[in-house]
Amino acid sequence: MKAHNADAAIRWLPLTVILALALQVAVLWLDRLNDAEVSWLPGLAAASLVVNLLLAALATLALRRARERIRAANRSLEEAIDALPASVEIFDQDDRLVAYNKQLAANYPHMVQAFQRGARFEELVRRSVRDGAIPAAVGREEAWLAERFADRARGQEALLQRLSDGRWLRIFERRTPSGGTVGVRLDVSDLILEQQRLAASQAHLKAFVQAAPNGVLTLDTEGHVLELNPAAERLFGFRAAELRGSHIDLLFGICMGESPAELLGESRELSTRRRDGQELTLQLSMAEVRTDTTHRFVCIITDLTSVNARKSRCSWPMPIIFIWWRTTPTATSPPSTPPACARWTACSAPCMPAASPRSWPPAGAWATWP
DSSP: OHHHHHHHHHHHHHHHHHHHHHHHHHHHHHHTOTTSOOTTHHHHHHHHHHHHHHHHHHHHHHHHHHHHHHHHHHHHHHHHHHHSSSEEEEEOTTSBEEEEOHHHHHHOGGGTTTOOTTOBHHHHHHHHHHTTOOGGGTTOHHHHHHHHHHHHHHOOSOEEEEOTTSOEEEEEEEEOTTSOEEEEEEEOHHHHHHHHHHHHHHHHHHHHHHHOSSEEEEEOTTSBEEEEOHHHHHHHTOOHHHHTTOBHHHHHSSOOOSSGGGGBSSOEEEEEEOTTSOEEEEEEEEEEEEOSSOEEEEEEEEEOHHHHHHHHHHTSOOOEEEEEEOSSTTOOSOOSSOOTTOEEEEEEGGGSOSOOGGGSSOTTEEEEOO
16 A cells, blocks of 8 residues: 555656646746735745645655665565575676675685675686686686686577586576676586486496397387397398388388387297398397387397207207116126116217217117117
8 A cells, every 4th residue: 555655646746746836937927017916926835835845745755665665676686586596696788796696605605705796707707717616627727718708708508517516507698688697507416417327327238238149129119220239230231320210020021010019028939031141030029118208119139040950950850879877797788677776868869978989888888779
């Protein structure tokens, strides 16, 4: 309500000024009429005086209310800026410090004494570099300062600055219409450390995938190849650049369906061919990677070609060797019916020990061919 009365006084102020001037002009004009009897002239002069006094009171009230509102607005603005988690600094058109909040002093405690109104930005930065508060400037102070001042002159891109205590600040600087500069410095240490941990984790994962003996393909949601490791290049005989963008149907020679999601679950064995035409037997395992921003599939391929070839060789019909170890020193030949204490073994030819013919079968044993 008080603010409303003050606003009303300000709105009526021009009208009261005009009225007072009109009364003063009327008094002066009537005073010049000596030949006229003007009995009400003193009353008009008194009314003019009252109006002038009223005008002065209204003007004083309006100015007082305006000053109070300005002080309250400034106090609210200062409290709001001080409550921000980011530091705020304001420089005038001559690049001199006009105002700043408490967080700026917290970010640069060694500069508290230097943060004085009227201090030049260049002086503040040079002192900070001289105190060793900017690790990136150590050993190349002048070059770093030149880059910093050039970045400030552009005032468009955000800057990332590491402090001597290990914290990271993201700096935003913008020009105002009057030619000043407003700077905001936000502590992003948690974000940078998380990015560094993620980068290290990705580097370890990439090294593992690159060194893995199995082929690894990264696919999009439609089954197109995004990335592959060296083992997959060697397996199919294609370079990574040749396979990127290809569909896995072309690699395996069969229709996989509309999405790699249809291959999730148990591993499956497939047959395909290398680039040179060699037939391959592969075991395919599919995994899904889904985050808030990413949806990918990882295909792990194991080459079973040599394993299946060995199984095929071992499955050929081969004579079975039965070996009986005699149980008494006087036995000279295997009995028709083995005694209860006899021990028998059976194996196929490929599993015979790698020994010379003279050492196989072992002494005291007989080999019979069914």
